[in-house]
Amino acid sequence: MSSSSPSRGGISLDIKPMNKILEINKESKFVRVEPGVTFEGLANELEKQVLALGMYQSSAKSAVIGGWIACGGRGGIGTPFYGGLKDHILSLSVIGGDGVVKVLEGDDIDIFLHSYGILGVIFEIKLKVHEIVREYKSFSYGFRTIDGLCNAMVDITSLETRPIYLKIADDELQKYSNPLEIGKYVLSVTYVDVPSEIPLEDLKSITGKHDGVYISDEFSKKEWELRYDAEFNPKEHTETLMFQEFWMPVEKVSEMLLKYESYRRSHGIPALWFGMLGSHNEMRLELMVMIDAAQYLKFISSKGILHKMMKKAIKLGGGPYTIGLQNSIYMSRAYPARLTEMQEAKEKWDPSGIMNPDRVTSCLTSFRRIDVLFWLASAFRRLSKYVGE
Numbered sequence: 001m002s003s004s005s006p007s008r009g010g011i012s013l014d015i016k017p018m019n020k021i022l023e024i025n026k027e028s029k030f031v032r033v034e035p036g037v038t039f040e041g042l043a044n045e046l047e048k049q050v051l052a053l054g055m056y057q058s059s060a061k062s063a064v065i066g067g068w069i070a071c072g073g074r075g076g077i078g079t080p081f082y083g084g085l086k087d088h089i090l091s092l093s094v095i096g097g098d099g100v101v102k103v104l105e106g107d108d109i110d111i112f113l114h115s116y117g118i119l120g121v122i123f124e125i126k127l128k129v130h131e132i133v134r135e136y137k138s139f140s141y142g143f144r145t146i147d148g149l150c151n152a153m154v155d156i157t158s159l160e161t162r163p164i165y166l167k168i169a170d171d172e173l174q175k176y177s178n179p180l181e182i183g184k185y186v187l188s189v190t191y192v193d194v195p196s197e198i199p200l201e202d203l204k205s206i207t208g209k210h211d212g213v214y215i216s217d218e219f220s221k222k223e224w225e226l227r228y229d230a231e232f233n234p235k236e237h238t239e240t241l242m243f244q245e246f247w248m249p250v251e252k253v254s255e256m257l258l259k260y261e262s263y264r265r266s267h268g269i270p271a272l273w274f275g276m277l278g279s280h281n282e283m284r285l286e287l288m289v290m291i292d293a294a295q296y297l298k299f300i301s302s303k304g305i306l307h308k309m310m311k312k313a314i315k316l317g318g319g320p321y322t323i324g325l326q327n328s329i330y331m332s333r334a335y336p337a338r339l340t341e342m343q344e345a346k347e348k349w350d351p352s353g354i355m356n357p358d359r360v361t362s363c364l365t366s367f368r369r370i371d372v373l374f375w376l377a378s379a380f381r382r383l384s385k386y387v388g389e
């Protein structure tokens with residue numbers, strides 16, 4: 001349970017002991033599980049029956065099924081090919097904040113996706129499973145420019161054959177897992193290895209058109225093997241890995257990255273970034289800063305840059321990827337319709353407001369206050385250049 005913040009006291013509910021796999025039905029291709037089952041644990045059990053979930057997040061080694069559903073389950077490995085978790089849920093058994101138990105199916109499930117525990121607790125999940133796919137083929141290309149990288153990505157995502165995994169990153173992030181051999185930016189794409197379906201010729205012509213260079217078979221294979229670790233590795237080399245995650249249409253990713261690169265240069269921040277394709281050609285884009293929290297001016301002003309990036313993302317039609325205590329301030333700007341829907345649902349499911357208050361539908365501070373705070377921090381940081389930290 002990583003996101004528990006009982007900011008006003010209260011009870012933290014640890015879901016992890018609810019970790020039973022209740023049924024694996026090979027014939028009808030479904031599985032029934034409790035919410036505390038980890039993706040890795042379930043994958044291992046399914047594998048024994050030559051089955052798989054198809055999609056999972058890069059935090060799959062420790063993250064649990066209930067947690068990912070409550071976070072939306074849209075942007076993981078496998079989602080471009082199989083769809084998001086929503087497309088796999090056959091039913092959800094939930095207990096609302098009002099104590100009423102319900103079994104949700106079809107569109108009724110939607111309200112519990114992105115609900116972040118504010119409506120009630122998911123206590124049983126029935127999911128579709130697939131025949132396991134054992135063979136994958138990966139291709140990695142190096143690019144010199146962000147435009148080249150992002151234009152190639154947009155073209156690849158418009159091909160009929162969907163990848164199972166598509167990742168982009170800069171050389172700073174690569175340094176900690178699979179250092180780049182060619183170019184400054186990498187695009188790695190993995191397909192299910194059914195030879196007639198891999199669009200090899202299209203990949204060649206698209207990447208060639210945008211000045212991408214194929215790196216090597218060995219590098220490409222390693223990229224797929226490191227799919228769980230690429231995001232985590234920089235953490236071992238810094239006091240704090242500050243990051244903000246965005247949900248962006250793929251066509252808008254280049255504008256975000258160009259802006260972030262310009263902040264990297266103008267503010268000298270130790271920035272790095274990573275993106276992973278989700279379902280519906282949207283990308284989970286992660287902008288990071290390697291920083292020491294003890295240098296609080298640098299720390300706060302770097303957070304201010306991520307705040308500016310969020311304002312840009314919202315303007316471009318994107319928004320925060322997950323909504324926690326911190327990102328709830330962006331709900332009204334990024335997702336106003338969803339906010340209204342969630343406020344109504346909160347009234348209905350949790351009339352006493354006992355489930356994860358101060359998240360999603362309400363928050364402890366306002367956007368304006370945070371905006372001013374970050375503006376001041378960045379002004380002080382500029383001043384500190386002259387007077388010292």
Ligand SMILES: Cc1cc2nc3c(=O)[nH]c(=O)nc-3n(C[C@H](O)[C@H](O)[C@H](O)COP(=O)(O)OP(=O)(O)OC[C@H]3O[C@@H](n4cnc5c(N)ncnc54)[C@H](O)[C@@H]3O)c2cc1C
Nearest residue numbers: 001002003057058059063064066067068070071116117122
């Ligand atoms: C390094 C890293 C990599 C990540 N990679 C991806 C990725 O590839 N794709 C992606 O989509 N996301 C990714 N994420 C974010 C992702 O959403 C979480 O990793 C994960 O899915 C949340 O699961 P958890 O077990 O950590 O849940 P927690 O953090 O414990 O909970 C998440 C939220 O769900 C609520 N919740 C938990 N269980 C229940 C339940 N049973 N009923 C109701 N509410 C519940 C909690 O209250 C909380 O609000 C990543 C995060 C990190 C830190």
